[in-house]
Amino acid sequence: MLTRAAERLLWLLPLAFFALFFAYPVLNLLVTALHPDGHWELAVFGQVFSDSRFWSVLWFTVWLAAASTVLTLLVALPGAWVLARFRFWGKGLIEALAVVAFVMPTVVVAAAVSSSTERLGVPGLSEGVPAILLAHLYLNVGVVLRLVGNYWSQLDPQVEEAAAALGAPPWRRFLNVTWPRLAPAVLASSAIVFLFTFTSFGVVLILGRIGQANLEVLIYRKVVQLFNLPEGAVLAIVQIILVAVLLVVQSWLSRRLETRQGLLALPRLQRPRTAGQRSIVAAFLVCSLALLAGPIVAVFLDAFGGSQGWSLTNYAALGTSNEGTILFVSPIEAVRNSLVFAVAATVIALIIGSVVAFVLSGRASPLTESIWLLPLGVSAVTLGFGLLITFDEPPVNFRGSAALIPIAQALVAIPFVTRAVLPTLRSVRGNIREAAATLGATPLQTWRFVDLPMIVRGLAVAAGFAMAISLGEFGATVFLARSEFPTIPIAIYRFLGSPGDINYGQAMALSSILIVVTALVVVGTDRLRTSARYL
Amino acid sequence: MSELEIRHLHVVYDDEPVVKDVSLRVPAGGRLAILGPSGSGKSSILRAIAGLVPSRGEVLLAGSSLAGVPTHRRDVGLMFQDNALFTHLNVVDNVGFGLRMRGATRSRARVQAQRFLELVGLEHKREAAVTDLSGGEQQRVALARTLAPGPAVVLLDEPVGALDRALREELLVAMTQVFDELRTTVVMVTHDQSEAFEIGRDVAVMRDGRISVAGAAAQVWANPQDSWTARFLGLNNVMEPGQPLHAALGCVPGVTTLLRPSLSRVADAGDARAARVLTGVVEWSRFRGGLYRAALSELSVGGSPVPGARVEVWSDRELEQGPAIAFTIADDDLVPLND
Numbered sequence: 001m002l003t004r005a006a007e008r009l010l011w012l013l014p015l016a017f018f019a020l021f022f023a024y025p026v027l028n029l030l031v032t033a034l035h036p037d038g039h040w041e042l043a044v045f046g047q048v049f050s051d052s053r054f055w056s057v058l059w060f061t062v063w064l065a066a067a068s069t070v071l072t073l074l075v076a077l078p079g080a081w082v083l084a085r086f087r088f089w090g091k092g093l094i095e096a097l098a099v100v101a102f103v104m105p106t107v108v109v110a111a112a113v114s115s116s117t118e119r120l121g122v123p124g125l126s127e128g129v130p131a132i133l134l135a136h137l138y139l140n141v142g143v144v145l146r147l148v149g150n151y152w153s154q155l156d157p158q159v160e161e162a163a164a165a166l167g168a169p170p171w172r173r174f175l176n177v178t179w180p181r182l183a184p185a186v187l188a189s190s191a192i193v194f195l196f197t198f199t200s201f202g203v204v205l206i207l208g209r210i211g212q213a214n215l216e217v218l219i220y221r222k223v224v225q226l227f228n229l230p231e232g233a234v235l236a237i238v239q240i241i242l243v244a245v246l247l248v249v250q251s252w253l254s255r256r257l258e259t260r261q262g263l264l265a266l267p268r269l270q271r272p273r274t275a276g277q278r279s280i281v282a283a284f285l286v287c288s289l290a291l292l293a294g295p296i297v298a299v300f301l302d303a304f305g306g307s308q309g310w311s312l313t314n315y316a317a318l319g320t321s322n323e324g325t326i327l328f329v330s331p332i333e334a335v336r337n338s339l340v341f342a343v344a345a346t347v348i349a350l351i352i353g354s355v356v357a358f359v360l361s362g363r364a365s366p367l368t369e370s371i372w373l374l375p376l377g378v379s380a381v382t383l384g385f386g387l388l389i390t391f392d393e394p395p396v397n398f399r400g401s402a403a404l405i406p407i408a409q410a411l412v413a414i415p416f417v418t419r420a421v422l423p424t425l426r427s428v429r430g431n432i433r434e435a436a437a438t439l440g441a442t443p444l445q446t447w448r449f450v451d452l453p454m455i456v457r458g459l460a461v462a463a464g465f466a467m468a469i470s471l472g473e474f475g476a477t478v479f480l481a482r483s484e485f486p487t488i489p490i491a492i493y494r495f496l497g498s499p500g501d502i503n504y505g506q507a508m509a510l511s512s513i514l515i516v517v518t519a520l521v522v523v524g525t526d527r528l529r530t531s532a533r534y535l
Numbered sequence: 536m537s538e539l540e541i542r543h544l545h546v547v548y549d550d551e552p553v554v555k556d557v558s559l560r561v562p563a564g565g566r567l568a569i570l571g572p573s574g575s576g577k578s579s580i581l582r583a584i585a586g587l588v589p590s591r592g593e594v595l596l597a598g599s600s601l602a603g604v605p606t607h608r609r610d611v612g613l614m615f616q617d618n619a620l621f622t623h624l625n626v627v628d629n630v631g632f633g634l635r636m637r638g639a640t641r642s643r644a645r646v647q648a649q650r651f652l653e654l655v656g657l658e659h660k661r662e663a664a665v666t667d668l669s670g671g672e673q674q675r676v677a678l679a680r681t682l683a684p685g686p687a688v689v690l691l692d693e694p695v696g697a698l699d700r701a702l703r704e705e706l707l708v709a710m711t712q713v714f715d716e717l718r719t720t721v722v723m724v725t726h727d728q729s730e731a732f733e734i735g736r737d738v739a740v741m742r743d744g745r746i747s748v749a750g751a752a753a754q755v756w757a758n759p760q761d762s763w764t765a766r767f768l769g770l771n772n773v774m775e776p777g778q779p780l781h782a783a784l785g786c787v788p789g790v791t792t793l794l795r796p797s798l799s800r801v802a803d804a805g806d807a808r809a810a811r812v813l814t815g816v817v818e819w820s821r822f823r824g825g826l827y828r829a830a831l832s833e834l835s836v837g838g839s840p841v842p843g844a845r846v847e848v849w850s851d852r853e854l855e856q857g858p859a860i861a862f863t864i865a866d867d868d869l870v871p872l873n874d
Contacts (some may be wrong), residue, residue: 435615
């Protein structure tokens with residue numbers, strides 16, 4: 001479609017954006033920290049590595065991510081099987097809830113987990129490692145359900161039946177037939193979950209007990225609370241290297257998933273027939289509703305409840321200014337800020353992300369493609385901090401301006417946009433264009449009635465994701481949102497960290513608003529993916 | 536409905552000739568089935584007629600050449616092997632697409648499309664997403680979409696290929712009815728001979744980019760021309776010169792000859808000594824949907840044994856195993872072949 005030269009030119013836009021707002025700030029952060037006063041200060045590496053605290057945090061980070069991944073797999077794999085094999089009432093709801101959970105702001109998830117577990121009354125469940133694991137489970141269960149569930153549904157069940165006919169008992173069928181075919185999908189989704197939980201920030205920051213920290217939280221504490229810039233930079237380097245390794249593993253595992261064959265085009269779903277199948281499906285419905293809807297319900301109960309029973313007190317309080325206390329502005333301002341930033345971030349992410357998708361949809365080497373499709377390898381905390389110290393002096397001075405917030409949020413959202421748009425660009429295969437031509441569509445009509453509507457749909461889905469991610473972004477925003485421009489997640493974090501019922505109530509009220517907005521945006525656009533639209 | 540003619544068509548993919556000098560003619564309202572194994576170049580002929588691949592030679596529709604006419608102005612309907620449905624449109628809008636492209640308003644296109652949905656029996660799914668349909672339903676949508684704009688000729692690429700047997704039968708019956716009703720000019724390609732003979736009034740058999748035999752369906756069946764075609768049609772009794780049975784049956788010397796498998800049974804074994812009577816013992820017999828196929832061995836012709844020879848016979852009754860049974864060989868049971 002485009003000449004090579006035009007394609008190269010188009011690359012310039014995303015490259016320039018990433019160079020200016022991603023590579024430059026991160027490098028600048030490292031140089032500023034390690035190269036003060038015109039010479040390299042590398043002794044700080046020795047300091048960090050000889051500190052036993054560093055090694056215990058590193059161990060905790062790895063351990064926590066591994067435990068979260070294993071827990072998520074244990075819970076989600078049976079569910080993936082149910083989704084892959086049966087059609088039943090409530091399935092769409094569970095799938096929608098899982099998508100909403102995946103994009104739910106981490107701060108809200110932390111609040112929801114602590115609220116719902118407190119209601120359960122099990123001691124020790126509402127903070128520390130158990131609470132963090134629950135929050136990670138809530139956030140990531142959808143990744144496994146969707147990825148493994150989709151893949152599993154495309155594996156022909158007849159192969160297992162063939163094994164049964166050859167005399168294999170159920171456990172051998174799973175071990176020798178199902179598992180070898182399913183393993184690539186399980187490994188790929190495990191890698192994604194491990195990556196996400198390895199770089200988890202908001203959840204660990206809020207739910208972790210005093211002294212509990214993973215690498216991301218440690219970077220934040222070093223820099224923000226202890227003002228120890230050099231050690232923060234060393235930690236950021238360690239984090240970047242580890243994440244890069246994980247990304248390589250993850251892209252390798254996902255790539256293996258794409259080169260597979262013998263999958264069904266249309267999954268063969270059946271209604272549960274036997275009593276056993278019905279009870280499995282019923283158990284799945286109950287468990288997944290409890291896991292995916294329970295925390296949300298708890299947030300709403302806390303938001304509307306209070307010491308004097310049901311009321312709108314918490315919501316009313318959002319309108320009043322908290323000047324001089326927690327926020328400089330009224331919480332309702334935070335809602336407005338969030339929406340404005342998220343819209344701006346969505347526009348930026350859509351433009352850059354779809355340019356990347358467009359160029360990739362032509363001829364791109366697998367390596368280029370995986371680099372652009374991967375979620376950002378640098379922690380959001382590092383990114384936010386880098387942006388903050390880089391653009392505070394001429395020639396680009398954003399100090400006192402909110403412009404960096406949507407840019408940071410867009411950076412986090414761009415890989416998701418590219419991921420959503422790329423398949424739709426590729427799905428407009430030559431075949432479909434040919435079909436349009438044989439039906440009498442001119443090339444212009446083909447573009448107008450075939451290409452465009454299909455791409456618009458992908459863009460809408462991408463916009464929903466970008467918007468949800470921007471609304472919930474916390475790690476980078478926490479550095480950039482000064483007191484005058486708090487976003488909803490920042491406000492929730494501040495309220496949660498303050499004592500008193502009314503602060504807690506306001507945190508829950510804000511969380512409920514963010515839940516509703518996120519759910520509307522994601523469910524609304526996700527529907528577009530499948531529902532038929534007219535010309 | 537218009538006459539379609541192809542003259543000396545050549546298609547080359549990546550320096551590899553896939554269609555070599557093919558000439559065919561389908562009269563207005565006629566139905567041609569092109570039958571051949573996969574990779575024989577059948578689909579390329581359709582793509583060349585639709586103008587989707589560059590080709591040499593002539594394609595004439597209603598007497599005028601299509602050279603230089605872009606696909607969207609050729610007025611040919613092509614039903615793709617994988618359907619190529621528009622996943623962003625629902626059923627009725629898929630079917631109405633071609634009408635819209637010809638300038639119909641959306642509401643008009645939907646009204647017209649409705650007729651074709653009824654024709655393929657899918658009127659109850661008009662608002663469904665095409666991705667929610669079964670394989671058979673998707674193929675019926677593809678068929679309705681191809682027919683709706685009323686193209687001068689309809690090209691079908693393995694139209695029931697991906698379906699199971701029952702659905703295949705159902706759709707084939709539905710299709711022939713629709714084509715009869717609309718008097719559509721049809722070119723279909725398939726690798727399945729029962730489909731070819733069911734849809735095609737004329738059948739052309741293709742091998743390695745060339746037509747090996749073409750003509751009225753019954754004629755192609757009766758006279759498959761060469762041994763490859765005969766075997767491809769499932770006619771396996773090909774006798775080459777020099778084989779004992781070839782001589783015993785008195786075939787023309789030096790001419791490869793096909794013995795048709797549907798032979799008349801002789802009730803009275805006493806006739807077995809007559810010169811044109813073949814006797815043998817049933818080695819195995821299988822029921823193949825409507826008729827039995829059996830292998831006869833220990834053959835003798837006119838009472839004299841033909842050692843090592845074997846033939847296949849088709850019968851509408853099961854042939855009993857055990858004692859030898861006898862068949863008469865009529866003149867037209869022996870078909871000379873060209874190789």
